[in-house]
Amino acid sequence: MRTNWGNIYAVARREFLDRVRKKSFLASTLITPVVFGALMIVPALLQVIQTGKPTEILVVDKTGWAGPAVVAASAVPRPAGNSLESKAEESAMKAAALKMAPAGEDLEAIKRDIGDGKVDGALLLEGDGKAELKATYFGQNISNPQLFQFLDSRLNVALVEHRLDKLGLDRAIADKLKGRVEVDPVKVEKGGKTRKGSIMDFVVPIALALVIYMMVLMYGTAIMNGVLEEKNSKVVEVIISAVRPFELMMGKIVGIASVGLLQYAIWFVAGAAVFMANPMNFQSHMDGSPVKLLQLVLLVLYFLLGFIFYSSLYAAIGAACTSQQETQQWQWPVTMGLILPTMLVVPTLMTPNASWVVALSLFPVTSPITMLLRVGAVEVPLWQIAASLGLLASGTVCVAWAAAKVYRVGILMTGKRPSIPEIMRWIRQ
Amino acid sequence: MEAISYRGVQKNFGDVKAVKPLDLDIPQGKIFGLLGPNGAGKSTLIRMTMGIFLPDGGDISVFGQPRDQVASAAFGYLPEDRGLYTKMKVGELLRFFASLRGLSTAEAGRRATEGLRRVGLEKWENHKVDDLSKGMQQKIQLLVAIQHRPKIAVLDEPFTGLDPVNVELFMEVLDEIIAQGTTVVLSTHQMEQVEKLCHAIALINKGEVVLKGNVTDIRRDYGSRAVSVEFADGAELQESQFADLAEKVILMPNGARFVVRPEAHAGKVLKRLLELGVKVSRFEEAQASMHDIFVQVVSASGAEGDGHAN
Known part of the structure; x- marks a missing residue:
């Protein structure tokens, strides 16, 4: 049977509405910027407080x-x-x-x-x-x-x-x-165009990389827990009789990714409004924004591909396990793929064209974060961006395909925990 | 035309042959009973029918078409392991499942309201599933299976956990959907319901069909072998006195029950009783209950696990 896009839409819609209507969505949308703001302001504030007693x-x-x-x-x-x-x-x-x-x-x-x-x-x-x-x-x-x-x-x-x-x-x-x-520092861009550098040149790439990191980790695990919940509440059997496992998995990923995109859109619009409302900010950045259009386009592309890549893995983990505890041991190798490039932020920005950095920016597991950092730091040759995106896209297709196989078998399994050779067999079947 | 035809359908899990190559036809527009002890392969057969598992061999056709070419709108399913999205509102949940079965938004809304009214839950449309009692949730689960008027509705143990009033309601609803042309495949352990509802059955044990056919025919075939007798005044009898005629003898102070050997017949039992000087006040060739048939057939073919009829 061919993939039924209507089913993917129906599953995605349910997942989206279910999550957006939850109070926790509103709470995390409001609280996250406050926490982030606090993370930036509190150290500065602490220094001010220090002047009280030097x-x-x-x-x-x-x-x-x-x-x-x-x-x-x-x-x-x-x-x-x-x-x-x-x-x-x-x-x-x-x-x-x-x-x-x-x-x-x-x-x-x-x-x-x-x-x-x-x-x-x-x-x-x-x-x-x-x-x-x-x-x-x-x-x-x-x-x-x-x-x-x-x-x-x-x-x-x-x-x-x-x-x-x-x-x-x-x-x-x-x-x-x-x-x-x-x-x-003066930044030289393609065609010899120059722009006065600022602290933002350091902050923006890190912020973009963090956006991807947080997003994938938060919503990826949300998908995993959603799959577990469906499995444990037995609702999955009725759904699987109506939609193919692949449709269910993709529907969940698309639905939850949309929740994430909505959240970031809210933050972006709110942040831009606050920024624009302050005329001083507006003037001081008139000479060139530190965020390039290319970066925003790549942010969306890397986010979407990286999200599907990692979410498929998380969905497969959820399907293969029967409890939250069981997911832990499968989760960390996946999470490492996100943590590694995030830990290497500073050396990446310092030597964005070193061969190991280039390699990481091409390798599908690490490319979403590393490439965004590189693009923020230097002019990355177009062929590298194209190769990185191409590799990520094909990697995503492979991972989604294998994950769907694991998902298909795992989702109806209860009781015994599958071993790695067993899971390999599910993929080959 | 048959609603569902299985030809050589089989399924293995590792070394376990859950369903051995099996042929079965399920007629259209009736209630078909799928019986069998726990672990007999019923659920696996049902899951293959619902397209959840693919058979390892053989063909399943639905109204003459290969199973995988039939749209999911043709099927409705109430699985044995029940589950609903507990955080969703009842109405939303019904509309969601209707949309997965290919109904338009407007039609899905209409069916949800209509279905809730039919099972007496119209006031609960905007409540969360969590707020409903077990029995109410089971009604919702039934609606999920039949609201889109499928051609085939597979209901796995739909009556478990229901009170007698709701059992009646479920039976009425089943009558209604049969009248609308739906074919119902019913898996159950409750043999009284099989007698009341099912037109034909297949009894599955150890992955094989061990008995199939029309319920009345089966009961008549087995019935001619079950005899119940009442005595006018007590009789001193020994089981061994009937060993050559009956394979099972149950002696009670004022009566007895016999399962007559296939090669013997009821008349010989009566003759033997009279020879032994018993005053018989009542002699009846009973129609065997599905319960007895189930137990008899399953123990003859050897049950797996803890299989038994409730």
Whole structure:
């Protein structure tokens, strides 16, 4: 019998309405952006809260010149830059308060105070014959790299000033010498078109990859649980007598994918509205959006193919198992295919044309996430995009075909758990 | 024309021969009983009929057409393992299943309302399936199987768990759909219902048809061998006194029942009783109940598992 698209539609429609009408859909649609917002805002907020009680550092000066110079330098912001480091430094400056230790205070006593938590930290400045300045930090917490970066930079400012003074240079000239320069990233696109880079160039590809990751994981497991539920509630037998297993499986996938697309559409529209409503945002991004049209098209394509790819696997798992617990051991190898490229986000963005990254962006299991990251970072040759999509499409057809076979047999099995050779036999049959 | 014809149909699960090559014809427009102990292969045969399993060999044809060329609208199914989407509203659920059986949205809506009225659940259309009692859910399950007026409705144990009032209702509904031209295949353990409802039956044991035919014919054939006797006053009898005439003897203080050997006949039993000086007040060649026939045939062919008639 030929595939009956009406049946796929009917199953998809039921699945869609069933899920969209649930309160949990409304809840997750509202709560997810709040959680995401919180994830972005809370760290920033925490830094603001930190300024309420900054890390207090006592400077113990044995050189006679460095102490006051460092304390003074620590209060002067570095010339504003837009880079990530500048931003980090700015917040580190707010989070640290340097002051001179009372004259005659013994280092050992200060160390005891640090150990007792009365003082946060101490900066010991010494000079000996070999080096002009040697700095040691004492503290209970020495796992804050931001703080050391900040101290490093201010110590060097003080040191340069000290050297300039020793050279006897005029203050005005000395100030000119201290001017800093920072690299301004400019993105070059096809045809030599350029656009000022921003932090968004880093954030957008990651966000798109996360969209795919979350979506597939959330709704893929939803499909798996739906299949299990149908199987355990025995409703499946009546349905299977009316529609082919493949139609049922595809209907479920299409229905649940539509729920996901609707959810993302709501977020996208709401997000765009908030963005547009702020005229400042609108102006600052007039010189070129960090999201390219190609990226959006690919997002949809990779999402759809990747979703069918993974959902078929999840549906097959649901059909082959009889309980949630049983699904766990089958689930993790599938989930690894999603987690691996997500874990490799940073190296992928740093070397988007390395051969292993190219390989991952062509391989159907990892390509949805890795290729989206690459496209966000560099101009990927069209043939690679085409090959990646082609491989993913054919991989999806194969996986869906095999999954449908497992689904067909598994869905009516109860009791005994099938072994891997048994499942292979279902596929071959 | 036969509603369903099986020719050499068989199905194996691994080494287990669930259905051995089997020939069977199910006539059109009647209620056909599919009987057999648990694990006999009934459900497998039903699932092949519904297109859920493909046979390993043989052909199933429906009104002369190969099974896989017949649209799903022609079939209705009430499986033994019942299940509905419990979170759906009753009306929606019925419309969903109607659409899977090829009804248009408008027609599906009309049938749902009509069906709910017929089984007395019209007030529950907008309630969730979860809110319904077991018996009510079973009515919904019946509607799912027949609302699209299939040519063939396969009902696996439709009466289990119903109270007597609802059993009556189900029987009335079955009469109605037969009148509309539906052929019903009924699988049941309840032999009284078989006697009341079924026109013809097939008894399946160990994947084979061990008895098939018209219910009246079968009961007459087996009936001529069952004899029940009442005594005017008590009689001292031994089973062994009838060993050559009856394969089964049940002696009671004021009467007895015999299953006569095929080569003997009832008259000889009466003659023997009179010879033994028993005062017989009543002698009757009983029509065998389907229950007795079931037990007799199944134990003769050897039941698998815990097969028995309820």
